[in-house]
Amino acid sequence: MPWIQIKIDTTPDHTQILEDLLIESGASAVTLQDAEDQPLYEPEPGSTPLWKKTTVVGLFSAHEDMDEVIDYLKINAHLTPFPPCKVEIVEDKDWEREWMTHFHPLRFGSKLWVCPSWKDIPDPDAINLMLDPGLAFGTGSHPTTALCLEWLDKQQNQLKDQTIIDYGCGSGILAIAALLLGAKKVDAVDLDPQALEATIDNAERNHIAPEKLSVYLPETFPAMQARFVVANILAGPLVSLAPTLATLVEPCGYIALSGILAEQSEEILQTYSPWFEMEAPVVREGWAFLSGQRNQSAIAMV
Template identity: 55%
Template sequence: MAWIQLRIHTHRDHADMLGDLLMDQGSVSITYEDGQDEPIFEPKLGETPLWQDTILIALFDAETDLAPTIEFLETMPFLGKGFTHKIEQVEDKDWVREWMDSFHPIQFGQRLWICPSWREIPDPAAVNVILDPGLAFGTGTHPTTALCLEWLDSLDLAGQEVIDFGCGSGILAIAAIKLGAKKVTGVDIDYQAIDASTANAERNDVADKLALYLPENQPENLHADVLVANILAGPLKELAPLIAEKVKTGGKLALSGLLQEQAQEVSDFYSQWFDMDPACHKEDWSRLSGIRK
């Protein structure tokens, strides 16, 4: 089945209402895109913020005559006569296949691979984490995850206790276990991340070494040899005393989720507790690392 889509530039204050109107007009799905370059990095739980300049895309069955819908929208005061819009044909595809085709095994550092379950493992003798994209963040394709995976691969984790703060899909926690960690604790504010990490750990046969907590349930006196936190600059600064307290003297720390321009400030802040290394960068993102004083 083929489709047509109607693209309309709108303001975030009108986007939801416009979406509802278009669903009433027979649209089968509504999607929102950034109309400018205004990144939204990490919305709070339960929030779905939109961009000031939002592009709304309404999908319709290809047989739909959109003329009455356009006429109707022209009566809306926030759009008006001759409002800017575009109608596009969308060729039908096997979207699941298309999506699956875009994920491939990726190598991080010397030993570690992240492999989608539907792909052949390129190097069965390597350290392989089987992981499919899901609702929680963390497939390995984002530079911040990649920087943390490369850092974990560079360590000798045999027998070490590790904390993964902001565990998302569990990708870093599971990689740490497969790289030799004795025990890993994953913490996340999002219960979907806890569920995803549990399922991914089970699939990788490492669930017995992974303990997962929402922050309010994490054990007191949780201490580790290695702590990795891929969150964002703001929370990393807020959480700094708590993070520092969890790392044993001489223990190792990696922080990511930082934009390059934020790295120096966060590094300076953490140097109260850690001897910090120079930052590593990938695309616009940075990773900091250090040793607990």
């Protein structure tokens, strides 16, 4: 099958936005490359450093209208000016196998590992999440997911026997991590039916009992509340969904938000402050993670 790719030179702050938009516009695969031959020395466990100048590469079928793809990126990325990009034909490869060679086991916090299903487990005594994300986003390699996983690892004692809502579940990585860390039940939500399929497949791979995990499209999600709500999406949806997400957190429960650029964190803090006592942002490589506890006084506001 012939392929075509788009290469976009950008900075670490904008890689996640471009990566997500490329996937939304139909890319079969998205990879990140060094644009300036900058060395990266051995990172700390669980960290994923990016080059100061990164090339985001989206792989498409050669039949795709790349003018439409570029227009979609420019309209939705809100980057002024839009970074340089070029489109080129590429040689045919087994792209799934190519991607698999770059996905390695990663540790998050003190107990949790995320391991590709085709790699050996580094620590058999740890909590090992076996992952094959397929077409759904979420391997733990990006700071947005890594920060969520580290937070869940820290909450292990409080997660025990609790119900969790994972809003924007992607591959199911956060939902499955919560269950492996002791949660009683997870309700996972995503706009993409493929993400729900990936979540179910990955749960089965980790021997999660079917009654412990339910998946929903947003329009089918029933009214409920949970002790913990995690949402690793983007800043725009987090703002528009704030009242909805707030209603999902039970009194004195906790919310965790990711997918936020560092410069967007203040807006998100202000948006959620009517309902939550928010902690200071945790920032890594230009991305922010926010968490907070539901105010008792906010119950009547929702």
